[in-house]
Amino acid sequence: MNRPDTNAPAEQIAYANILFYGCWSGLALMIVTYALYVTGIMDPYVSMDLVTKFWSQPVGEYLTQNNVPTGWGWATLLNKGDFLNFLGIALLGGLTIVCYIPVIFAYLKKKDMAYAIISLLEVLVLCFAASGIVGGGAH
Amino acid sequence: MKLNKTWMRILGGVGLAALLLATLAWADNNTDIANEAAKQMAEATGAPSSMPWWAWPTILLFFCFVLGIIAVLAGVGGGVLFVPLVSGFFPFHLDFVRGAGLLVALAGALAAGPGLLKRNLASLRLALPVALIASSCAIVGAFLGLALPGNVVQICLGGTIMGIAILLLTSKNTARPVVTKQDALGLALGIQGAYLEANGEVVEWKTHRTLPGLLLFIIIGIMAGMFGLGAGWANVPVLNLLMGAPLKVAVGTSKFLLSITDTSAAWVYLNQGCVIPLMAIPSIIGLMMGSFVGVRLLAKAKPAFIRYMVIGVLLFAGGKALAKGLGF
Numbered sequence: 204m205n206r207p208d209t210n211a212p213a214e215q216i217a218y219a220n221i222l223f224y225g226c227w228s229g230l231a232l233m234i235v236t237y238a239l240y241v242t243g244i245m246d247p248y249v250s251m252d253l254v255t256k257f258w259s260q261p262v263g264e265y266l267t268q269n270n271v272p273t274g275w276g277w278a279t280l281l282n283k284g285d286f287l288n289f290l291g292i293a294l295l296g297g298l299t300i301v302c303y304i305p306v307i308f309a310y311l312k313k314k315d316m317a318y319a320i321i322s323l324l325e326v327l328v329l330c331f332a333a334s335g336i337v338g339g340g341a342h
Numbered sequence: 343m344k345l346n347k348t349w350m351r352i353l354g355g356v357g358l359a360a361l362l363l364a365t366l367a368w369a370d371n372n373t374d375i376a377n378e379a380a381k382q383m384a385e386a387t388g389a390p391s392s393m394p395w396w397a398w399p400t401i402l403l404f405f406c407f408v409l410g411i412i413a414v415l416a417g418v419g420g421g422v423l424f425v426p427l428v429s430g431f432f433p434f435h436l437d438f439v440r441g442a443g444l445l446v447a448l449a450g451a452l453a454a455g456p457g458l459l460k461r462n463l464a465s466l467r468l469a470l471p472v473a474l475i476a477s478s479c480a481i482v483g484a485f486l487g488l489a490l491p492g493n494v495v496q497i498c499l500g501g502t503i504m505g506i507a508i509l510l511l512t513s514k515n516t517a518r519p520v521v522t523k524q525d526a527l528g529l530a531l532g533i534q535g536a537y538l539e540a541n542g543e544v545v546e547w548k549t550h551r552t553l554p555g556l557l558l559f560i561i562i563g564i565m566a567g568m569f570g571l572g573a574g575w576a577n578v579p580v581l582n583l584l585m586g587a588p589l590k591v592a593v594g595t596s597k598f599l600l601s602i603t604d605t606s607a608a609w610v611y612l613n614q615g616c617v618i619p620l621m622a623i624p625s626i627i628g629l630m631m632g633s634f635v636g637v638r639l640l641a642k643a644k645p646a647f648i649r650y651m652v653i654g655v656l657l658f659a660g661g662k663a664l665a666k667g668l669g670f
Contacts, residue, residue, distance in 0.1 A: 207536040207546050211462045218466065219459035222601075226452040230630070237623045241396065251395035254620050261492065262437040266615045273615045288619035289612075292445065295452060296612065299605045306466070317531060318470060325474050325602070332481050332606040335613035 214309035218302045225298040233291030236284075245284035254285075274335035300329045395620075402432065403624035406446075410632020415639065416652035418510065419600070420629045421447030421572030423652065426503045426659035430666070434621055436492060436499075440570030441616035442625045444608040447572030449626045450633060451600035462537045463594030468549070468587060471531060472595075473602040475556055476563035476573070480603050483567025484610035493667045499569050500664030506575045507656035510649070513579055521550045521586040528552040528585075537591065547588050555585040567607035572600050 211219070239245045247254075249269045257265040266273065272280070280286040303326045310319035406420075409427065413420045425443040429436045458464035487495055524534065534548035549555070558580050566573040577596035581587045587595065611617060 207544055209462060209536045209538040209544055211460055212466070215459050215462075215466045219456040222452060222459070223456035226449075226455070230449065230453070230626075233623055234627065237619065237627075240619065241399075251620070254618060255393075255395050255398065258438055258618055258621060259433045259435055261435055262488075262614060262616050265435075265438075265618075271615055274613045285619055288623060289617075292612065292617065292619075292622070295445070295449060296605055296609055298452060299602050318467070321470050321474055325470065325477065328474065328478050328481070329602075329606055329609070332477075332609040333613075335609075 214306045217305045217309065221302045221305070222298065225294065225301065229291050229294035229298065232294060233288065236287045236291055240284035240288055243284075245282075245287060247285040248280050248283035249285060296333065300326055300333070303329075398432065398434075399620055399624045402428070402621055403628040405432075406625050406628025407632040407635075410629040410634075411636040411639065412632075412648060412652060413629070414633050414636025415648045418652060419447055419572040419574040419597075420450050420633065421570065421600075421604075422503075422506060422575055423656070424625065424629065425569060425571050426499065426656065426663055428625070429499075430659050430662045434618075436495060437488070437616045438618050438621065440487065441608075441611035441618075442622040443570035443572070444604050444611055445617065445622055446625050446629050447570075447600055448604040448608050449630060451572070451597055451604060453630065455598045455601050458594040458598050461594075462535060463590050464598035465533075465535045465587075465591060465595050467531065467535065468533050468581070468591070468595050469599050469602070471533075471556060472559050472577075472581075473599055476559040476566065476599065476603040477606040479560050479563025480567035480607040481610055483564035483569075484607040485567075486564065487568035487570070488610070488614055488616070493669065495568070496663050496667030498667075500660045500662070500667055502565060502569060502571070503656055503660030503663060505660075507653045507660060509575060509579070510653050510656070513583075515578065515582050515589050515592070517589045518545065518547075519582065519586040519588070521548050523550065524548040525550045525552050527556075535591070537588075545588055545590075547586075547591055549585040549587060551584050551586070555580055558584070563603060566600075566603050567610070570607065570611065572604060574600060 240247060249271060253269055257268055260268075265271065277286045277289045281290065303322050307319055307322045307326070310316075310322060405428075406424070409423050410420060413423050421443045424446050425439055428434065428442070429439040432439075434442075455464065459466070490498075528534070528549040531552070533552065534546070536544055536546045539545055558576075562573050562576045562580070565571065565576070574593075574596045577599055578589075578592050581595060582589050582592035
């Protein structure tokens with residue numbers, strides 16, 4: 204009787220490798236940008252006093268009182284210390300989407316159409332969530 | 343020597359427990375001050391808080407460090423402790439706590455993913471169909487959570503947290519469930535695999551009751567998105583007890599699954615402005631550092647009572663969220 208294969212499939216290893224480098228890069232970036240922000244090297248868009256004043260209020264209050272953009276608006280304010288932190292966060296948020304790309308091709312190559320479609324749909328779902336197309340529910 | 347080790351374990355556990363309780367007590371007292379200050383500010387007095395801006399992020403960093411250690415020792419995810427405790431004992435609004443909670447759970451899951459996938463303890467074949475359902479529903483849950491009135495979310499959160507505590511207390515996972523016959527859906531999707539135990543034993547596995555298992559992830563996804571909790575507490579029993587995956591595969595796949603489910607919900611919170619870097623980043627860093635220390639401690643000691651203490655803390659935090667939501 205053949206011994207079952209306990210090795211992870213190639214597409215799983217590819218996913219793991221991208222995840223490894225992406226995750227640690229994102230966390231390192233997060234620490235660097237946070238240091239630039241809290242040490243005052245880069246000026247924030249919302250001052251520290253205002254952040255601490257409004258973080259106990261609902262998100263809608265925080266956004267309107269401080270004129271904070273929603274969706275991808277942060278990307279236009281990367282010269283501000285607080286919004287620069289979103290780079291690392293976005294990297295962590297986008298990582299799974301990137302990891303799925305080689306997996307889709309691996310399943311297509313194997314002619315495993317069910318999993319190729321599942322993976323493609325997942326990318327669409329995550330892109331939809333990241334796009335900020337639907338919104339406005341926050342109070 | 344053996345006696346020394348036992349005493350060290352007991353002392354270590356008591357020390358950690360005391361540290362958590364002292365931090366909670368301290369934070370509870372200061373939350374009242376912070377809430378009072380926030381209330382005054384809301385009344386347009388314009389008076390700033392007496393605490394410097396860096397005080398709460400610093401406290402949060404150390405609090406999350408302790409939380410990370412305890413979460414690992416208790417065998418629960420960081421998010422499930424973070425949301426009820428930080429929303430209950432810190433001055434941040436629940437909207438921002440849920441945003442940070444999802445990022446905390448996401449970062450932990452992303453960091454654990456590569457090792458689990460390479461050791462075949464997280465299975466892509468099991469995770470991908472489940473993730474598609476859970477992540478789609480997490481988006482719905484996130485919008486629901488942000489659209490519902492704050493007190494309704496608090497009540498639901500309180501009830502859920504107390505339910506999780508009871509689940510942790512009563513759930514008896516099975517190391518290797520017996521799956522005599524794989525169901526048609528599991529077979530069609532090829533949800534099966536094998537992994538190597540530390541002693542060289544090969545463990546083969548397959549799933550049954552795949553459809554009801556997948557359907558349950560609709561609810562799990564909605565709850566994960568709605569409360570920003572992560573959902574390992576629900577993933578593991580469904581994968582293990584219902585679908586028949588071995589406990590190690592269920593735990594590994596569940597942890598990996600969070601990296602996908604929480605990604606979709608985290609984007610919704612991020613796009614809605616519910617992420618404040620000043621408090622979210624120390625939470626992530628603190629909890630991850632604590633988890634690393636916790637994993638090292640776990641190899642040396644397994645203080646079982648930490649788990650019971652966490653269950654007690656969850657019951658308390660859940661009760662507090664419930665009371666807050668009901669206006670007591």
